[in-house]
Amino acid sequence: MSRVTHRLRASLAVIAGYSEIAFTRDDPALRAEAKHAVSAAVAQLTDGLDDVMLALELAWEPPSSAPAEIDLREAAEAAVRRGTNRAATVAPGEPVWALADHESVVRALQALLRAVGAGPAVVTIDSLEGRALAAVEAPEAVATDDEALSLRNALRLAEFQRGAVRVEATRLELELPSP
Numbered sequence: 001m002s003r004v005t006h007r008l009r010a011s012l013a014v015i016a017g018y019s020e021i022a023f024t025r026d027d028p029a030l031r032a033e034a035k036h037a038v039s040a041a042v043a044q045l046t047d048g049l050d051d052v053m054l055a056l057e058l059a060w061e062p063p064s065s066a067p068a069e070i071d072l073r074e075a076a077e078a079a080v081r082r083g084t085n086r087a088a089t090v091a092p093g094e095p096v097w098a099l100a101d102h103e104s105v106v107r108a109l110q111a112l113l114r115a116v117g118a119g120p121a122v123v124t125i126d127s128l129e130g131r132a133l134a135a136v137e138a139p140e141a142v143a144t145d146d147e148a149l150s151l152r153n154a155l156r157l158a159e160f161q162r163g164a165v166r167v168e169a170t171r172l173e174l175e176l177p178s179p
Contacts, residue, residue: 008052011045014038040118043084047114051149054107058156065101067161069179072098072105072132073125079109080123087120088113096125098132098176100161105134105176108157112136112165112172115143115150127178136172 018034018041025031075098076090098105113121116138126133144151144167154174155165163176 008045008048011041011048014041015045043118046084047150051111051114051153054111054153055149058153063101063104063157063160065103067099067101067177069097070100070102070105071095072134072176075102075105076109076123076125076134078106079113082106083110083113085113085116085118085121087118088116089120089122091122091124093125096127096132097179099179100163100176104157104161105174108154108161108163108165108174109134109136111150111154111157112174115148115154115172130178132176132178134174134176136174138170138172141169142167142172 015038018038021030021034073090073093073095080088080090109123112134113123113136116136117140119139121139122137124135124137126135142148142151151165151167151172154172158165158174158176161176163174166173166175
């Protein structure tokens, strides 16, 4: 929890510091730097708050929706659209059907995308032996320590769907049952 708290406070400190500088100095280069830094900090703060709120929600009120046939590719596209990582994309391809709650899958994929950070990430969709698979390829290895709240949230959401999450260096996988 201390790492999550530090990440949230660090984002707030960047926003506060650059806001103060932007209002007190008349330097166009500094204002441009401030705009970029504040935008990045807002995205990090948003991601951090999303992780904390999802963890609280999962602890207090787990998803109760019944599984249904969903298009995993469409769920991945929704996760990318709703997320803050503007460099994330979904590889084109045919629909792959999973048996799960659509909103829970979107939120699990959003959590995996938050875990990879702000760099470019590509989500690929596939089916293997009666299972549907969404794989997120990150630009660098993903931390898997106990305080990686995004991964913990994704794992919890996957478990509620009778699925699993695996992480191997730069690849994060969400596996779900197929209909």
